[in-house]
Amino acid sequence: MEDLLRPIYQERASDSSTLGIVIIEKTKPNSPITDNFDVILLIIVREAMEDWFVKHYELDGGKTAAMHIVTEKLLMDWIDTSGYRKAVEWVINGKVTFDRNGYIAQLKDQLRDFPCGRRNLRKAMEFGKLVKSYNEVKELYESQQLKDAYSRMVHSLHYLARLAVIEKGYHPEVTLWNQVKQIDPEVYKLYEELIESDEEIEKRIKLMILAADFAISTRAEVSAKHLLDIIRTQNEAWTYADLKQHEAVKPYVLDLAAMLTYLTEKGLLETELAPTKGAGVYQLKYKSVS
Known part of the structure; x- marks a missing residue:
């Protein structure tokens, strides 16, 4: 499944505004963490026209995916206020496929520490x-x-x-x-x-x-x-x-x-x-x- 998504996130990784990309795969038949999509693609960007952009996909074989492009500012607001709890779990438990200057690694540490x-x-x-x-x-x-x-x-x-x-x-x-x-x-x-x-x-x-x-x-x-x-x-x-x-x-x-x-x-x-x-x-x- 990741192979099918690779062209999408590689294109985003080449954008200088992209800070990190995380993939979260569905592990249970009913998965509230992924909104029952087979995979979530979380792309964190420094800035964008929209603070939160979402796109849904169906892949060959019938699998489904949701791409979330979120600005760093909005993500941190979600983290501070629990505005979108799933996003915190995505960052903590997701597989990192792109990490500019260790941004995701630092964010994971910060979330685990909970200042x-x-x-x-x-x-x-x-x-x-x-x-x-x-x-x-x-x-x-x-x-x-x-x-x-x-x-x-x-x-x-x-x-x-x-x-x-x-x-x-x-x-x-x-x-x-x-x-x-x-x-x-x-x-x-x-x-x-x-x-x-x-x-x-x-x-x-x-x-x-x-x-x-x-x-x-x-x-x-x-x-x-x-x-x-x-x-x-x-x-x-x-x-x-x-x-x-x-x-x-x-x-x-x-x-x-x-x-x-x-x-x-x-x-x-x-x-x-x-x-x-x-x-x-x-x-x-x-x-x-x-």
Whole structure:
């Protein structure tokens, strides 16, 4: 199969903008990693007219292939924000067919190392989604929307699982629960208890709300370090608007309000009241307690 694709990627390799080319072959009948294509051809370029260009092929013999041409900038954004998780696995596990000046080799090392700065950002992103989702579970449970509460709890445990994987220094994979089973059995057990228990759905959700509350609160300070470090960069308290505009917060800005409220409730942040033009109305400001 690679022989049939060689003319395509050799042409791309001759382009001075191409940084590296990786091939990923399908190894199972159902392959979410390759979107069920028999082979993925990932071509990383310095710059291009489109940040992400995709082309599908059918090869002699009925095999299928997908070519992804991705700019370095977009790929790094995917890596930092988990915008397209498969791409990370493609880089880590793919076969390198072209590597300009060791670019792919360095990128593989970087992904395996998962630098602390990137890890803290990813933890904050998953923590924000987790807190917001968990709050929705409680609201749905209290209003007796049990099926919706159950569905949202599954999502919450998914965010918790991704957070657990990142804490251990790994990138979450597409086959997340198989990964979590090896890395964090306690989180995996929560998932099993939710989906496999013989208890009625209402009791399952109630028990899981208690378990999830403990799991989230014990991780809060470490998981929100990225945001807490930003807040600690100045002695004055921050308004929500100021934090919202901070460039480093943008990857999780949609979950920022939920994070601030949760961290305040848990005593990791404290609030100050600033007078406004309205009598008896104050603007909330946030600062670290330490």
